[in-house]
Every structure is written in C-alpha cells, then in structure tokens.
Amino acid sequence: MAASHLLDEREDDRPNGGYHVMVTMDDRTRPSMATASGDQADDKPDSSKPARLVRGFRKALRKNQDYVRITIPKSSSSHLPSEWWKTGIAFIWAGFNLVLTTVMITVVHERVPDKSISPPLPDKFFDYVPRVEWAFSVTEVNGMILVALWFIQWLFLKHRAIVGRRFFFLQGMLYLYRMVTMYVTTLPVPSMHMTCAPKLYSDSHGKIKRVLQLVSGGGLSITGSHLMCGDFLYSGHTVMLTLTFLFIQEYSPRSRLWRCYHALCWLLSAVGVVFILMAHEHYSVDVVVAYFITSRLFYWYHTMANNQALRDSPHNYLSRTWWNHVFNFLEKNVKTTVPCTFSWPLSLPSACFKNPCKSYSIVQSARDE
Structure with missing residues (x-):
C-alpha cells in the first residue's frame, strides 16, 4: 500500500493563515477493495454482514473524498506585520x-x-x-x-x-x-x-x-x-x-x-x-x-x-x-511580544523564488505489500 501527501503552499488557500495537508489513497489499493467487495457480493447475499461493511466503507471513502484536511496554525511571527x-x-x-x-x-x-x-x-x-x-x-x-x-x-x-x-x-x-x-x-x-x-x-x-x-x-x-x-x-x-x-x-x-x-x-x-x-x-x-x-x-x-x-x-x-x-x-496589529531575532538587512524578496503558478511539495512514501 502507498500514500501520497500533497502540501499546498499558496497563500490564498490557507484558512486562518494555516496550511492544508492532503492525504490521498493510492490507486493501487482501490481495485483490490473493489474486487474484495465484488467477491463478497457474489459469495454472500446483500443482507450479509460483511457485504454491508464493505458498502459502508466504500460510501465513507466517497463521502470524505479520499483525503483528510489538517490545518497547521501560523507561527507567531505572522502576527507581526512590518507596516513600514x-x-x-x-x-x-x-x-x-x-x-x-x-x-x-x-x-x-x-x-x-x-x-x-x-x-x-x-x-x-x-x-x-x-x-x-x-x-x-x-x-x-x-x-x-x-x-x-x-x-x-x-x-x-x-x-x-x-x-x-x-x-x-x-x-x-x-x-x-x-x-x-x-x-x-x-x-x-x-x-x-x-x-x-x-x-x-x-x-x-x-x-x-x-x-x-x-x-x-x-x-x-x-x-x-x-x-x-x-x-x-x-x-x-x-x-x-x-x-x-x-x-x-x-x-x-x-x-x-x-x-x-x-x-x-x-x-x-x-x-x-x-x-x-x-x-x-x-x-x-x-x-x-x-x-x-x-x-x-x-x-x-x-x-x-x-x-x-x-x-x-x-x-x-x-x-x-x-x-x-x-x-x-x-x-494595533502587534498582537504578541516582539521576539529578539536577527536577519540580514538586505535580502531578495521571496517572490523571486516562487513559481507564479500553484506550487506544491510532494512527498512519496511506499511500503512493500
């Protein structure tokens, strides 16, 4: 079984300034589930308990769209706008x-x-x-x-x-x-x-x-x-x-x-x-x-x-x-104590290193079946 994690880094997609982590099911697992459910349907009547469990599991996957959304709150430094x-x-x-x-x-x-x-x-x-x-x-x-x-x-x-x-x-x-x-x-x-x-x-x-x-x-x-x-x-x-x-x-x-x-x-x-x-x-x-x-x-x-x-x-x-x-x-917009942190006075704007299109970080993890 394998999983693919998708991290959306766009600013406009973050509720309350956080990040979204999407966990999706690998396609390789779905045929086996469908086959298993089909076998169950063929071997036992619809009223059997295993068939109802499979259908319930399949319905839950469709309802949740195969992913779980996790919101990561923004760091405290985001509450300190510069306002030059x-x-x-x-x-x-x-x-x-x-x-x-x-x-x-x-x-x-x-x-x-x-x-x-x-x-x-x-x-x-x-x-x-x-x-x-x-x-x-x-x-x-x-x-x-x-x-x-x-x-x-x-x-x-x-x-x-x-x-x-x-x-x-x-x-x-x-x-x-x-x-x-x-x-x-x-x-x-x-x-x-x-x-x-x-x-x-x-x-x-x-x-x-x-x-x-x-x-x-x-x-x-x-x-x-x-x-x-x-x-x-x-x-x-x-x-x-x-x-x-x-x-x-x-x-x-x-x-x-x-x-x-x-x-x-x-x-x-x-x-x-x-x-x-x-x-x-x-x-x-x-x-x-x-x-x-x-x-x-x-x-x-x-x-x-x-x-x-x-x-x-x-x-x-x-x-x-x-x-x-x-x-x-x-x-007005300083909601926390100003931390004593240092940085270089001259730095290139972060926009220079960002793709103008939607950017993602994809992390793949696999496990032998």
Missing part, C-alpha cells in the same frame, strides 16, 4: 520635534539672563566636584558610539520596522517634553565658564541660520554647532544616552556574550551622564529629570505593548495617557 508606512510616520514625528526643539532653543536663548546679573544656581554636585574641561567631549563621543551601535543592531533585527517606530515615537515624545520644560522655565547658565552667543532679538534671518547650523551639527558642541544657552532643563544628551542603552538592552539576547555587550553599553551611558555633570554643562536636576522621564516613558510604553490583556483591560490606568490613541495606532 507607520515607521515613516514615526520618523517624521521625531524629526519634526527635533527641528521644533532647535527653534525653541533660539527663542529661549534670547531670555537667558546675563551671568553677571544672574549667577549660576547652587548645585551640590558642583560643590564637591570641580569642573573637568574635556569631560563633555567624552560625553558626546560616548553618545555617538551608542547611537552607532544601536543603529547597526537595529539594521540586523528581523522586526526592525516595529522597533524603529517605537524608537522614533519615544524620541519625538522626549524632545516634545523637553521643548515644553525649557520654555516654561529658563534657568541661568550652570557655570561661569559658559560663553553664550550674542542675542539677536528681532533678527529673524540670523535665528534661522542658527537653527540650520544647530540641526546640521547634530546639536553637538564638538562640531561647533551649539553656541546657544537656555536648553538646560532637561538634558538632551542624557536622553539619548539613556534611550539608546535601553533599546540596545531590550532588543538583544540575554546570553553571556550579550551580557558583556550590555555591560559595555551601560558603562558608556553611565560615564557619559556623569561626565555631563563633571563638565558643569547641566545642573544635576537637568540630568535627574531627563533620566526619569526617559526611563519611565520607555517602561510605560513597553509594558503596554508587551501585554495584550492589559491593553483590553478597563482597569488599565496607563491607557489614560494623552498619547494612548497614537499608541493604539502604532501597535
């Missing part, structure tokens, strides 16, 4: 808030009091740790290393579209909050060593040039693009150092080798944050508030994203955040 267009919207959101923040810095710069009139506020960290001139350069170098590491890691993630829009959304939110805090409260310079660019007052053309210079230089002091004051509360450098480390840790394996990588990234982030204070470029409250807002926002978002039951619960107080509707839009 949503990632593009999140990227625009982050870029818009970044540019808007630089515009706000030029506005706040005009309101910063002169340090000869309003000296720096007292800060406990500054009382015990003298200023180190080169410390802020170390902070910015550490930040660039972390951003580069995160970008490379993100490129090799299988679900990079989902992770990317989460990163861009949170980055845009953090810069939006920063824009608000620096506008409502303008602090004096934290140290007398700071030299602020001259105020332009009503010179709109000069302010636009400063915005473009700040954006082109990435807002870094080592590029010579950041010469304005007033963007103290809260620290943008602390935001990026913390956010990149949290994403690096969240979307990488927990094996021993990767734990060493996590420790290295944590060290880069922690040293960068401490050296901000050692350079006396921000008040201690700027760094504390930046870390708190960045980490809490990251944890809130991922708590909601990784718990489907929590999203649907009427007692979920996290859903009362003002950005919950945006969250539901971005995470």
